[in-house]
């Protein structure tokens with residue numbers, strides 16, 4: 001296998017030569033995921049600061065070992081990292097990478113993620129699940145084996161299922177109905193979170209979501225996990241459904257495990273399409289994001305600018321309502337072209353409603369302004385300003 005060296009954060013890593021990123025590569029390494037790894041380093045740093053003890057981390061899908069190496073070097077207070085991978089070549093290169101960086105507190109094991117989770121019961125403070133495609137088949141053993149008070153970090157790259165391009169795989173893997181709306185990436189994260197919450201609940205565990213984002217072709221969630229029957233029952237109140245009217249864009253959310261009986265839009269009478277069960281609770285913690293923004297200053301990260309842009313967007317939208325509107329879709333339904341986003345945002349703000357952009361979509365508006373008022377406002381802004389830029 002031909003290889004070369006790259007530098008990320010504080011580590012130098014040997015990676016296979018490749019022309020195109022592919023899961024068929026002898027050992028998987030994707031340079032585009034550097035931002036994902038930088039974000040993980042910040043989240044783990046900030047989470048570790050909230051504890052009064054050192055942590056044991058499991059990087060269950062190690063690849064070149066880059067995450068495990070970075071967690072060891074870039075996070076103070078790490079007792080040990082276990083890196084796992086089923087691919088013997090990955091294990092070989094990951095071991096070499098630990099030596100290359102003079103890392104002594106990382107073990108690398110060739111084994112299936114579920115096997116390593118089950119054989120290290122209750123040992124891990126942090127579990128990182130970064131598989132090809134869906135994490136669904138690793139969620140139950142993660143739920144069983146995370147220490148109470150621990151942190152779970154879970155990626156999903158099967159966004160076409162979670163976002164509703166492929167309906168049946170979402171039903172099969174997550175037991176949920178997706179919908180291909182303009183906010184389908186937000187729904188996708190909520191479907192993933194609801195699935196995780198249900199897996200945790202089986203083990204009398206519940207989560208507090210610290211951060212989640214949808215970037216490029218993947219979604220990633222970070223949540224702390226605690227134990228307790230009563231709190232677990234309460235946390236399931238965050239599960240529910242979102243009904244959406246494809247005609248007038250009205251939407252409605254319902255908490256509970258039973259889908260809404262009424263199936264028609266109260267505004268225009270069109271039949272609703274419904275997504276769920278999904279997580280209707282918070283998908284990020286505003287204070288945690290503010291703390292992470294401070295922590296970023298202490299770290300050497302190549303993707304700092306992109307990361308801060310994302311953190312700031314997520315900070316702004318973190319306490320907004322569920323779902324957002326897309327200005328282009330709204331304008332299409334109004335049979336007009338889009339006014340400038342900033343003019344619309346200013347006007348919504350003037351009227352005292354919550355308003356933010358969203359990291360999910362460049363043309364998204366997250367607001368609690370009633371839809372009819374928003375439509376009137378857009379027409380008014382359109383009349384007053386004749387701009388076409390968004």
Ligand SMILES: C[S@@+](CC[C@H](N)C(=O)[O-])C[C@H]1O[C@@H](n2cnc3c(N)ncnc32)[C@H](O)[C@@H]1O
Nearest residue numbers: 028061062063085086087090112113130131132
């Ligand atoms: C998306 S890559 C991980 C990339 C790595 N975390 C990084 O940031 O560069 C997925 C890795 O999981 C490994 N893998 C696939 N199925 C596995 C399983 N069931 N248990 C453990 N590892 C697995 C693959 O060999 C591959 O190295």
Ligand SMILES: [Zn+2]
Nearest residue numbers: 245248265268
């Ligand atoms: Zn309607």
